[in-house]
Amino acid sequence: MARSVKHSVNRPPTPDEDVRDSPERDELTLGEIINIKLVESGEKENLMELVRDRLVESGWKDEMRIACREHVKKKGRKDVTVDELIRVITPKGRASVPDAVKEELLDRIHNFIRSAAL
Amino acid sequence: MSNVEDNKSSHDQLSSQVFLDLVDSVIADVASECHRVARLGLDRDLEVVEEELRLSVEARAKVADPSNNLETNTKYVVDIFGQSHPPVATEVFNCMNCGRQIVAGRFAPHLERCMGKGRKARAKATRSTTASQNRNSRRNTSDNNQLASGPPGFEENVRKA
Numbered sequence: 468m469a470r471s472v473k474h475s476v477n478r479p480p481t482p483d484e485d486v487r488d489s490p491e492r493d494e495l496t497l498g499e500i501i502n503i504k505l506v507e508s509g510e511k512e513n514l515m516e517l518v519r520d521r522l523v524e525s526g527w528k529d530e531m532r533i534a535c536r537e538h539v540k541k542k543g544r545k546d547v548t549v550d551e552l553i554r555v556i557t558p559k560g561r562a563s564v565p566d567a568v569k570e571e572l573l574d575r576i577h578n579f580i581r582s583a584a585l
Numbered sequence: 586m587s588n589v590e591d592n593k594s595s596h597d598q599l600s601s602q603v604f605l606d607l608v609d610s611v612i613a614d615v616a617s618e619c620h621r622v623a624r625l626g627l628d629r630d631l632e633v634v635e636e637e638l639r640l641s642v643e644a645r646a647k648v649a650d651p652s653n654n655l656e657t658n659t660k661y662v663v664d665i666f667g668q669s670h671p672p673v674a675t676e677v678f679n680c681m682n683c684g685r686q687i688v689a690g691r692f693a694p695h696l697e698r699c700m701g702k703g704r705k706a707r708a709k710a711t712r713s714t715t716a717s718q719n720r721n722s723r724r725n726t727s728d729n730n731q732l733a734s735g736p737p738g739f740e741e742n743v744r745k746a
Contacts, residue, residue: 561608
């Protein structure tokens with residue numbers, strides 16, 4: 468029985484699992500790993516909620532909305548795009564986060580990274 | 586030891602990165618929300634301000650425009666209650682001298698003739714006693730009070746007294 472088995476379907480050879488996966492794993496940066504762990508553990512969700520609450524109660528969100536309205540008034544409300552608004556308010560937004568809020572968040576993130584034992 | 590320090594600084598960097606990522610997400614949320622409000626015209630305040638700006642610009646242009654016929658406007662100008670007044674007073678009332686119905690706008694000339702200011706106007710004045718009695722009594726009382734005096738009967742009472 469020297470005849471080779473007839474394949475009913477033409478398929479390329481299954482690539483090696485090892486060869487495919489490890490290069491990806493090597494390319495993942497530390498930051499990406501942290502992000503994945505944050506999401507998987509649910510901590511990212513908690514942090515997002517915390518950030519939102521703190522920024523709303525400190526009036527930061529209202530300031531940002533006012534800045535958006537100013538820009539919309541200038542440009543005319545029919546022409547604005549989301550990207551444009553983001554571009555306009557991001558520098559001011561990042562800079563005007565209250566220090567206390569920033570401290571609190573950085574603390575929590577630090578703890579998480581330490582406990583992730585990397 | 587150096588490893589720990591390295592770890593710490595890289596940890597700091599990582600933390601900052603995560604933090605900035607979170608803030609950027611919130612910023613994107615705010616921008617998206619504002620964009621929606623703006624495009625849907627939900628921000629009433631914005632519209633009101635725009636409308637007021639437009640109206641004030643229009644009003645200013647109208648005032649500054651010299652070609653507007655201001656003269657015709659003042660004749661039939663509308664006051665703050667929305668009422669417009671015709672140039673000649675149209676109310677009709679009874680003359681207290683002759684009892685006739687007189688248009689208020691024509692009352693002064695009527696009174697001149699009615700009371701016989703000049704002999705010419707009333708050259709054919711009735712020489713009836715009532716008319717001359719009325720005229721006499723009026724000359725005796727103060728002229729200023731003519732219009733404020735009561736109906737014709739009043740003068741006769743004054744006369745009798």
